[in-house]
Amino acid sequence: MGAIFLTIVLDLLGFGLVLPFLADEARDAFGCSPFVGTLLSAVYSLAQFVFAPMWGRLSDRVGRRPILIWSVAATAVSNLGLGIALAWGHSVAWLFVARIAAGMATANLGVASAYIADITSKEDRSKGMGMIGMAFGLGFILGPGIGGILAAHPIGGRHGPLACFVAAGLSAINVLWVLGGVRESLAKGSRAERTRPNLAALSSDPMLARIVLVNFVVVFSFSSLEQTFRFFNKDAFAMGPTATGMLLAFIGIVAAGIQGGFVRVVGPKLDESVLVRAGALLQVPAFVLVAVAPTVGVWLLYVGGAVLAIGNGLSQPGIAAYVSNRAGKSEQGGILGLSQSASSLGRVLGPAFGGLIYGGLGIRAPYVAGAIGMALASAIALTLAPARQKTSTQMS
Numbered sequence: 001m002g003a004i005f006l007t008i009v010l011d012l013l014g015f016g017l018v019l020p021f022l023a024d025e026a027r028d029a030f031g032c033s034p035f036v037g038t039l040l041s042a043v044y045s046l047a048q049f050v051f052a053p054m055w056g057r058l059s060d061r062v063g064r065r066p067i068l069i070w071s072v073a074a075t076a077v078s079n080l081g082l083g084i085a086l087a088w089g090h091s092v093a094w095l096f097v098a099r100i101a102a103g104m105a106t107a108n109l110g111v112a113s114a115y116i117a118d119i120t121s122k123e124d125r126s127k128g129m130g131m132i133g134m135a136f137g138l139g140f141i142l143g144p145g146i147g148g149i150l151a152a153h154p155i156g157g158r159h160g161p162l163a164c165f166v167a168a169g170l171s172a173i174n175v176l177w178v179l180g181g182v183r184e185s186l187a188k189g190s191r192a193e194r195t196r197p198n199l200a201a202l203s204s205d206p207m208l209a210r211i212v213l214v215n216f217v218v219v220f221s222f223s224s225l226e227q228t229f230r231f232f233n234k235d236a237f238a239m240g241p242t243a244t245g246m247l248l249a250f251i252g253i254v255a256a257g258i259q260g261g262f263v264r265v266v267g268p269k270l271d272e273s274v275l276v277r278a279g280a281l282l283q284v285p286a287f288v289l290v291a292v293a294p295t296v297g298v299w300l301l302y303v304g305g306a307v308l309a310i311g312n313g314l315s316q317p318g319i320a321a322y323v324s325n326r327a328g329k330s331e332q333g334g335i336l337g338l339s340q341s342a343s344s345l346g347r348v349l350g351p352a353f354g355g356l357i358y359g360g361l362g363i364r365a366p367y368v369a370g371a372i373g374m375a376l377a378s379a380i381a382l383t384l385a386p387a388r389q390k391t392s393t394q395m396s
Contacts, residue, residue: 001131003181004115008135010174011072011106014079014167016143021151021160022095029158030092040099042351047103048344056110056337064115064333065184067108072178074105076171083164087156107344109136110337117324117336118185122387123268125324126275129317130263137256137313141249148245207385208326208335211276212342214377214384215319218280219346221373222312224354224366225290235363236294237301251305258313272322272387279315280378286311287371291364311374325387 023037059067082098089095109132116128150163233239233247267275289304320336327335354366 001116001119001128003177004112005131005135007068007072007174007178007182008109008112008132009139010170010177011075011108012136012139013143013146014075014170014174015102015106016139017147017150017163017167018082018160019144020148021163025086025158025160026092026095029086030089030095032092036092038351040095042348043096044099044103045344045347047100048107049341049348050107051104052107052110052340052344053334053337055107056114056333056335056340059111059114059186059333059337060331063184063186063188064111064118065178065182067111068115068182069175069178071105071108071111072171072174075102076168076175078102078105079164079168079171083155083161083168086158086164087161103344107337107340110340111333113320113324113336113340114333115182115185122325126267126270126272126317126321127264129320129324130259130267132320133263133313133317134256134260136316137252137259141252141256145245145249205326207387208323210380210384211319211322211326212339214276214280214380215323215339216342216346217373217377217380218283218312218315218319219343220350220353221283221287221370221377222308223347223350224373225287225308225370226351228351228354228358228366231358232290232363232366233301237298239298247302247305250302251309254306254309255313258310259317263314263317267317267321272318272325273381273384275314275318276322276384277378277381279311279313279318280374280381282311282314283308283374284371284378287367287374291367291371294364322384322387 022040026032026037026040055067055071078098078101081101082095085094085098113129113132116132117125120128146166147163150166151159153162155161229248230244233244239247263275286304286308289300289307293301293304320339323336323339353369357365357369
């Protein structure tokens with residue numbers, strides 16, 4: 001568990017390092033429009049959407065460890081390539097190549113989740129997924145801050161390459177850590193000789209289809225907030241980048257604390273469907289609080305952010321654990337990869353939707369829409385059967 005935790009922290013730390021500067025550098029150094037600069041994030045998530053279920057299904061056949069080793073090594077190479085392209089490149093196309101390659105490589109969260117599923121009992125599954133969520137949160141908290149500091153030291157007159165080279169170095173360390181600290185979790189006797197297509201596996205259990213849909217709606221709504229939050233804070237409260245960063249760090253710390261603390265302690269005592277429902281329901285009033293904060297005061301923004309973090313900290317590990325407990329033993333990687341793919345699709349479409357209605361309908365629009373989205377996710381979650389209630393067909 002500790003080895004996988006550190007693997008995900010280093011993986012997400014490397015990803016978060018590039019967030020403070022990549023879009024700006026694409027605009028300033030390569031002459032791109034802001035829209036093209038933001039597409040560098042979109043193609044990353046799009047590559048994850050395509051490749052996450054593929055790596056998951058492959059891990060069901062060959063084991064988790066080889067896929068984790070390959071993906072972390074490819075992450076190191078893609079970060080190195082991005083740094084070289086930023087420092088000495090003349091075409092933005094190479095930035096896109098590097099980000100697509102990084103998205104392909106880091107589409108491994110489903111495999112990491114399957115690894116946790118292999119080594120935990122059904123009762124402890126949410127506890128294990130909470131550790132993944134905590135690692136995810138720590139990577140996003142630390143990465144952007146470190147990346148912003150490193151971006152202040154240019155290479156070749158350009159900001160950002162140093163952060164990319166550091167990210168590549170972290171990924172290289174991660175490769176050594178996986179080689180030495182991560183043992184194979186899927187016994188050869190438990191591997192699938194061939195796997196059904198992921199959508200066919202979903203059709204065998206309607207609950208799996210519903211939870212994947214819940215995952216998509218939750219991530220879609222949440223990511224529309226993430227990508228408009230800086231605009232909102234500046235336009236409504238005149239907050240600077242540092243204040244926004246502190247607010248995001250506060251939200252990340254609360255979410256990581258819920259996932260690493262409350263979910264680890266209480267999660268094993270509850271069915272995962274309860275965590276999903278509670279998390280989705282809490283995020284409805286959280287989005288409403290954020291939407292009305294400009295009328296009340298900045299303190300309500302912090303309250304709304306804290307409630308949002310608590311809700312998300314419950315729903316995300318609950319969703320992963322629910323998927324794992326419902327999926328068949330030989331299809332863990334494929335179904336968890338498909339769930340990660342749904343998350344990636346939400347991160348592709350959610351920011352575009354949020355930006356569109358922010359500019360077209362007003363600064364509160366993404367958060368009102370987020371509350372509606374979370375209400376929809378809650379309604380679907382209420383129809384979920386218990387995660388550990390399995391038929392004999394599903395258990396086989």
